[in-house]
Amino acid sequence: MLQPHCQSDQHQFSRRRWLGTAATGTAAAALPLFDPAVHATLLQRSAKQVLFIWLDGGISQLESWDPKPNTEFGGPFRAISTSVPGIHLSELLPQTAQQMQHLAIVRSLCTQDNAHSSGVDRIQRGDPQDRGVVYPYFGSAVTKLLGPNASGLPPYVWIKPLSGGFMHKDAGFLGPQYGSLAFGDGKPPQNLLQHADVSDRFLQERMDIRAFADRQYARGRPAASTAANGFVYSMGLELMQRRQLFDESTFSSADVQRYGTHDLGRHMLLARRMLEAGVQFVKVNSYGWDTHGDNFNGSLSLVRRFDQPFAALISDLAASGLLDQVLVIAMSEFGRTPRVNGHLGRDHWPEAWSLCMAGAGVRRGIAVGSTSDQGTWVTSEPYDIGHMFHTWFTALGINSREVAWDNHGQPLPIAHEHCHPVAELLV
Amino acid sequence: MHGIHHSQAELRALAKIPTSCQLSLLRYSLDGSLLLAAGRDGRIHRWRLPSAGLPVPAADVKSADASVSEVLPPLAGHNGWVSSLEISPDGLWLISADTWGRLACWSLTPTVERPQWEHAEAHAGWLRALAMTPDGSCLASCGADGMVRLWNPADGSLLRQFSGGGQDLYSVACHPDGQRLAVGDLRGGIHVFDLRAGKHLTTWDAAEFYKLSYIQEVGGVRWLAWNGDGSVLAAAGCIPENGGFVQGVPSLRLINAADGAVLQQLKLGDNQEGFVHQVLWHPEDYWMGVCSGQPGRGRFFLHRTAGEAPFCLNPQPLANCHSAALHPLGRQVAVLANEGTYGQQKSMAKEGIYPANTSPIHVFELPAPGPVS
Numbered sequence: 001m002l003q004p005h006c007q008s009d010q011h012q013f014s015r016r017r018w019l020g021t022a023a024t025g026t027a028a029a030a031l032p033l034f035d036p037a038v039h040a041t042l043l044q045r046s047a048k049q050v051l052f053i054w055l056d057g058g059i060s061q062l063e064s065w066d067p068k069p070n071t072e073f074g075g076p077f078r079a080i081s082t083s084v085p086g087i088h089l090s091e092l093l094p095q096t097a098q099q100m101q102h103l104a105i106v107r108s109l110c111t112q113d114n115a116h117s118s119g120v121d122r123i124q125r126g127d128p129q130d131r132g133v134v135y136p137y138f139g140s141a142v143t144k145l146l147g148p149n150a151s152g153l154p155p156y157v158w159i160k161p162l163s164g165g166f167m168h169k170d171a172g173f174l175g176p177q178y179g180s181l182a183f184g185d186g187k188p189p190q191n192l193l194q195h196a197d198v199s200d201r202f203l204q205e206r207m208d209i210r211a212f213a214d215r216q217y218a219r220g221r222p223a224a225s226t227a228a229n230g231f232v233y234s235m236g237l238e239l240m241q242r243r244q245l246f247d248e249s250t251f252s253s254a255d256v257q258r259y260g261t262h263d264l265g266r267h268m269l270l271a272r273r274m275l276e277a278g279v280q281f282v283k284v285n286s287y288g289w290d291t292h293g294d295n296f297n298g299s300l301s302l303v304r305r306f307d308q309p310f311a312a313l314i315s316d317l318a319a320s321g322l323l324d325q326v327l328v329i330a331m332s333e334f335g336r337t338p339r340v341n342g343h344l345g346r347d348h349w350p351e352a353w354s355l356c357m358a359g360a361g362v363r364r365g366i367a368v369g370s371t372s373d374q375g376t377w378v379t380s381e382p383y384d385i386g387h388m389f390h391t392w393f394t395a396l397g398i399n400s401r402e403v404a405w406d407n408h409g410q411p412l413p414i415a416h417e418h419c420h421p422v423a424e425l426l427v
Numbered sequence: 428m429h430g431i432h433h434s435q436a437e438l439r440a441l442a443k444i445p446t447s448c449q450l451s452l453l454r455y456s457l458d459g460s461l462l463l464a465a466g467r468d469g470r471i472h473r474w475r476l477p478s479a480g481l482p483v484p485a486a487d488v489k490s491a492d493a494s495v496s497e498v499l500p501p502l503a504g505h506n507g508w509v510s511s512l513e514i515s516p517d518g519l520w521l522i523s524a525d526t527w528g529r530l531a532c533w534s535l536t537p538t539v540e541r542p543q544w545e546h547a548e549a550h551a552g553w554l555r556a557l558a559m560t561p562d563g564s565c566l567a568s569c570g571a572d573g574m575v576r577l578w579n580p581a582d583g584s585l586l587r588q589f590s591g592g593g594q595d596l597y598s599v600a601c602h603p604d605g606q607r608l609a610v611g612d613l614r615g616g617i618h619v620f621d622l623r624a625g626k627h628l629t630t631w632d633a634a635e636f637y638k639l640s641y642i643q644e645v646g647g648v649r650w651l652a653w654n655g656d657g658s659v660l661a662a663a664g665c666i667p668e669n670g671g672f673v674q675g676v677p678s679l680r681l682i683n684a685a686d687g688a689v690l691q692q693l694k695l696g697d698n699q700e701g702f703v704h705q706v707l708w709h710p711e712d713y714w715m716g717v718c719s720g721q722p723g724r725g726r727f728f729l730h731r732t733a734g735e736a737p738f739c740l741n742p743q744p745l746a747n748c749h750s751a752a753l754h755p756l757g758r759q760v761a762v763l764a765n766e767g768t769y770g771q772q773k774s775m776a777k778e779g780i781y782p783a784n785t786s787p788i789h790v791f792e793l794p795a796p797g798p799v800s
Contacts (some may be wrong), residue, residue, distance in 0.1 A: 057671060059570035069507065070469060072448070072783055076507040076526030076553060091552065159643060262642050288641035293721065298572065299552075299597070301644040302670075339783060340449060340467070342747035342765030343701060343721060345672070360551065376781045 021207060045169050047149040048360050048396045049275055049322075050142055051313070052283045053268075053330040054124075055306065057116065057290030057352075059374070060336040060346050061092050063299040064306075065354035065367075066107045068375045073338035074297050084365040092303035095311035096356075102318050102364045107354045108369025110382035111334060114348040116290065121334035125172065126389035128416055133407060134172040137180075138389065139281040141414060144174050147397050151278025153242065154235045158182040159274070160285035164189065166232055173407050177228035179233060180283065185263070186270045188246040192239055204282045207237070211309055257294040268309035275326055285325040289332060292345035306330075314358055323359045327395050331355035338375045352377045354387070361395025361427055368424045386416025436729065436739040441481045441759065443789050444474060445494055450707075450786040451508060453752035455459060457518030461540035462496070462752070462761055464788070465509035471523055475537065475753045480759040481790050499537055504545070505529055510763035513557040513566065515580055520773050521789040522566055522580065524554040530568060532583060544583035546555050556598050565622065569596035569610055589625040592618035595644075600651035600660070602684075611648025611661055613637065617662055619680070631687040633662050635682055640670030654713075656794035658684050659732055661714055663703035666694075677703045677718035681732055693737070695728060696720050704749045709793075710757060713738070718760060727762045727791070729752060739794055748787070761791045780794070 062068055067079040067090040070222055079088040082100035085411065089097045098101070107403040112127060113119040136144065143155035157180065158167060164184030168176035181189075202418075210233065218226035227269065259265040264286045271282045286306065291298045310330060317323040334348035335353025352371045358364065371381045392414060393400035400421060405412040442460075452465040453733040459480060475497040482495060507526035514521055514535070518544070521533045530549035531542040539630035550570035558567045565586065570706030573594050576587040593612025600609045601622065608622045615634040620627055637646040650663035650668065652699050659684045667675035679693040695703060709715050714730045723746040745764040752761045767784025774798040 009703075072468065074507075074526050076467075076510070078507065078527055078552075116764040286642060288643045288670040290671040291673075294645070294672065297647070298645070298673065299697075300669060302642060329459065332753050339781065342723060342725075342784060343673070343719060374781070 014395065036069050038182050047146055047280065047325075048278070049140070049149075049326045050281045050392075050396070051271055051275060051326055051328045051359075052139060052281065053310070053328070054283060054285045055330065055332045056120070056285055058334050058336050058348060059289050059303070059306070060291065060295060060299060061107070061354040061371075062336070062338065062346070062350070063092055063118040063296070063303055065089060065093075065356055066371055066375060067091075068373065070104075071374050073340065073374050073376070075340070077299075078354055081292075085420055087365075087367045090303065092306045096314070097236055098308050099311050099314045099318075102314050102323060103356055103358045104170070104362050104364065105354060105356050105367040105426065106369055106383060107371055107390070108351075108366060108378040108380045108383050108420070109335070109353045109355060110378045111350040111353075111385050111389075112180045112336060114350050116333060117307050119348075120349070123331075123333045123385050124170075126415055129383045131410075131411065131412065133410075135412075136172040136174045136178060137170040138392070139180055140171040140174055140178040142281050142396065144178050145393070145403065145414070146280060149280055151276055151280075152238050153274070153277055153279045154181045154238070155280040156180045156286065157274055157279050157281070158283040158284075159270055160283075161263055161267075161287055163186055166265070168228070173405070174260075175228060177231040179228075180281075180420055183270070186267050186327075187250075187417045188239060188243055189236065192236075192243050192246075196242055207233070213256065229291070229391045242277070245277055246270070250427075254311075259311045260305060264304050264305050265309040268313050272313055275317070275322060276320075291336065292341065292347055293343040293347045295336065295340070297344075301401075304418075317359065327360040327362065327392060328358040329355065329392065330357070357392075357425070359395075361397070361425055366424070383422060384416070384419055385421055386419030389415035390421040391425050436699070438727070438739060438741055438794070440482070440790040441790045441792055442495065443787050444761075445787055446471075448786070449784055450750070450763055450788075451510060452512055452750045453591050453761050453788065454512045454514055454520075454521075455754050456753050457514060457516075457755050459755045461499075461535065461537065462510055462788070463521060464763070464764050464786075465512050465523070466501065467508045467786075469505045469507060469525065470503050471505070471508060471509055471521070471533075471658065472501045473499040473537065473579075474500055478565060479581055480754050483792060502533060502538065503538055504531065504542060507788055510553065510555055511557045513559050515559060516561060516563040520580065522557055522559070523558055524549070524568060528552055528570065528629075530554060530557075530578070530583070531792065532580065533722050534772070536776075539594075548584060549576065551600060555596060558599045558601045558608070560601045560622070561603055562605055565601075565605075567601060567608055567622070569586045569599045571595045573612075575599070575608070575610055575625075577622070577625070578745040587623075587625050589620070592616055592627060592630060595647070597647045597649050598651040598663075600653055602653055603655065603657040607657075608651070609780070611651050611653050611664075613644055613647040613673060615646065615648060616662075617648055617651065617660070620728055629687060631660075631682055632754065633664065633693075635666050636662070636664035636678070636680075638670070638675075640667070643670035645670045645673055646675070649702050652706050652708055653684070654708050654714075654732065655710060655712070659690065659726050661706045661708075661716075663706045663716060665700075665702040666698070668698045672721065674699045674701070674721055677701055677726075679703050679706060679714070679716060681714075681729070690732065693730060695726055695737070696724070701747065707751060707753055708757065709753060713751065715751055716758060717749040718745070719749065719750045723747065723765075725764055725787075729794070741789075741791070745789060760791050760793055763792065 068074040082097040166180040168179035171178035334350040471775035480798040506526040531545035595613040598611035706716035725748040728737040747765040
């Protein structure tokens with residue numbers, strides 16, 4: 001039974017509604033940042049949020065969530081105990097191990113694609129059955145399904161190395177306005193400062209003229225594409241008001257050290273700030289995880305530099321209470337081969353790999369699923385990415401079996417119909 | 428800088444010894460009767476060989492013969508990977524290390540299979556390299572914990588420990604005078620210490636051997652070796668191009684021990700290959716080394732300090748060479764390569780068949796002694 005359809009106009013971002021929250025946003029910006037109590041009061045947030053940490057290229061499950069020390073393919077590292085008796089992680093995750101009571105690990109992922117070019121898309125879109133349409137990335141789907149919250153901020157931001165910009169392709173058939181706003185190297189979009197010669201009144205007059213022109217242009221044209229144009233302007237205006245969010249000098253030196261001064265540390269700290277400010281979906285990318293060569297020395301820096309800010313962030317979200325409403329997911333497009341190649345690398349392995357999650361709607365302190373002694377394949381029920389999409393939607397309060405997309409009258413399941421939520425993972 | 432020229436001296440293949448797992452390092456016992464290998468299965472693998480070296484096959488025999496080697500039971504007790512092996516100068520003892528920090532001393536008597544002494548946590552984590560003074564009085568170890576530790580090889584007692592100057596120490600070499608120690612780190616630092624006092628003397632910079640690629644630290648001084656009189660230090664590594672695949676130019680840097688000046692930097696491949704993993708000094712006044720390459724390329728090379736290019740290279744690529752050991756008589760060399768496939772063959776796992784890659788050992792006869800043009 002396909003009901004209720006998620007009607008696109010139900011969740012359409014109204015610029016008026018958006019700007020209506022700007023005053024609240026401005027007030028928030030004038031208050032001390034990162035005070036969860038302030039945010040709880042100001043935003044009255046009951047809506048769920050997501051932090052999606054994407055380790056691009058494929059983190060090795062054997063050097064992270066599913067260690068197999070002293071086995072044929074186990075590699076050089078030890079396993080260490082965690083804050084949850086009986087659950088062990090790689091020694092490269094010492095700080096995360098101390099946060100295990102907040103985490104849920106899935107060790108029985110078995111997915112379909114061992115190529116980056118197609119795998120990234122398939123995983124982030126939930127690998128739905130091919131119906132000739134491009135499904136949205138998880139971030140676009142979540143922001144569409146949850147609808148806008150009171151923060152007034154862009155609902156889907158992407159903090160990443162290298163360049164930024166508006167990434168409309170994430171949105172798939174939802175239309176470009178559900179794309180992500182990428183902050184390249186954690187920096188805000190360019191030219192965010194209001195020019196000194198432009199007064200507030202003059203700016204408003206300009207915006208009114210632009211809005212008038214937009215309305216004229218929109219007549220007789222598809223709403224989705226014209227709405228996206230106005231949406232981007234609205235985001236720009238809001239970020240002008242909230243540019244303090246990007247001011248790294250306002251982070252405490254203790255936090256900077258706790259998260260790490262490397263790219264991922266800085267970006268995760270900014271992600272925390274975005275979540276505290278109410279951004280609905282924050283994606284953080286880290287690149288360089290495709291360790292076909294020198295995997296083990298590489299993991300020494302890669303995994304440890306993930307461990308530090310990840311553990312700090314989980315600890316902070318738990319301490320502030322935000323972890324109750326923020327769903328945290330850390331994953332890649334696949335895992336890495338048990339077999340070690342001649343260049344001491346591990347190659348692509350979708351057959352048996354792991355991810356880590358925490359927070360809203362998720363049981364804590366558990367490891368679900370298992371792999372063979374050598375880590376070569378899954379020995380419990382294998383979970384595809386469709387199972388994870390069902391699980392994540394359910395954790396966010398969305399009934400993934402009943403809610404469907406309405407793609408211009410075509411009902412489409414929001415997660416693969418042959419998969420199901422993983423009950424063990426859900427509260 | 429020098430490129431690779433056509434080889435001028437020839438290696439002759441004597442045998443290819445198959446192995447059951449991947450290996451990281453080779454050593455001959457000082458009498459030549461044992462070939463020892465550090466296993467990436469946590470064991471020390473052993474072969475008994477003719478002390479005089481492998482017989483040279485008849486001229487009309489094309490395929491190498493490994494049947495002259497006898498496989499002995501491996502030594503167990505290490506964890507993770509066995510990362511380093513060192514033979515005492517008197518030839519009686521084998522010191523071994525692993526990636527969990529264990530250090531162990533074994534009698535080289537083939538029937539002894541328990542260590543004489545051991546430390547389960549000689550270092551915090553990956554114990555990367557060992558070196559012994561020429562008189563055998565001091566064993567140096569270094570590891571990913573950034574520490575250098577000096578041990579009495581006779582009983583395993585700790586003599587001294589100090590910070591090695593870098594956060595992750597890959598390599599260590601004792602000077603032939605027994606007074607100095609060179610330590611190489613991840614970021615290309617080569618730190619020289621007064622061995623007995625643990626006092627830092629100088630640091631030479633090989634920062635080219637390091638790159639930060641996104642958040643991955645790539646590279647490191649992977650091996651250090653002094654020449655016979657201690658006037659030149661050879662540093663092995665890679666000029667990295669990227670993380671992930673970790674490709675770069677396998678490189679050997681020769682450093683004047685008197686002033687730290689770079690005498691030569693030898694490039695042993697293009698920028699899509701791997702590391703010079705090991706370099707050894709041959710008493711006939713040349714360097715021997717091995718390097719890895721992508722995909723499956725690898726070299727064994729001989730090089731004189733004053734030469735413009737290696738005077739000998741293996742004629743056919745040897746996939747990803749990781750170690751070489753010189754037979755004590757100086758006429759044969761064992762080279763550790765890699766064999767097998769890249770890992771992502773899905774169907775093999777579905778069928779329950781998923782064999783590990785292995786590290787065959789290639790034994791070569793070295794070129795005849797004498798000047799090489």
